[in-house]
Amino acid sequence: AQKITQTQPGMFVQEKEAVTLDCTYDTSDPSYGLFWYKQPSSGEMIFLIYQGSYDQQNATEGRYSLNFQKARKSANLVISASQLGDSAMYFCAMGAYGGATNKLIFGTGTLLAVQP
């Protein structure tokens, strides 16, 4: 069975500083993908970044990077130069590949507050 764990229910960061949101996972599937989504107070789910289990390099998307450590089964999200608009709930998710479904399993989320 797959499991995603986000141990930080809430985080504070000062504007313009970097912040790391933790995510660990557990799976027996050989191929899988790791995702981060942002959910602002308006409720929509915004895709941020994706990492495939066989990708050699850590994924980056603008100010977002994914610190993927396969041996430790961690996929932490790093946000550089935080902005006030980054204040939101952040969800880590995982999906196994090779099946007909490839559903995503989500963690419980981390609420990030960016302070001016």
Added chain:
Amino acid sequence: EPEVTQTPSHQVTQMGQEVILRCVPISNHLYFYWYRQILGQKVEFLVSFYNNEISEKSEIFDDQFSVERPDGSNFTLKIRSTKLEDSAMYFCASRGDPNTGELFFGEGSRLTVL
């Protein structure tokens, strides 16, 4: 940019009533999903749909739930007899390639059961 659209954005209903939530996935996508998020909790998988049939469903997706793709564009979630605990945000999602990349979410339909 193509997007998943959902209607209604918010629905209030009485317990025991039937509700239909509608979704228009991205046009060339083949894999469709419904997820649910109870207020303050994590996003939970309900059901996946491929090739005009359910490919997987969670234990949440009991006999009160059904999905349908009545035409080439819409993907609906029906709750036959709503319960108080069905109150949640319901997200539709779609993807083109199941083995890579992004799952595109709609903006959600908030269901309130009174």
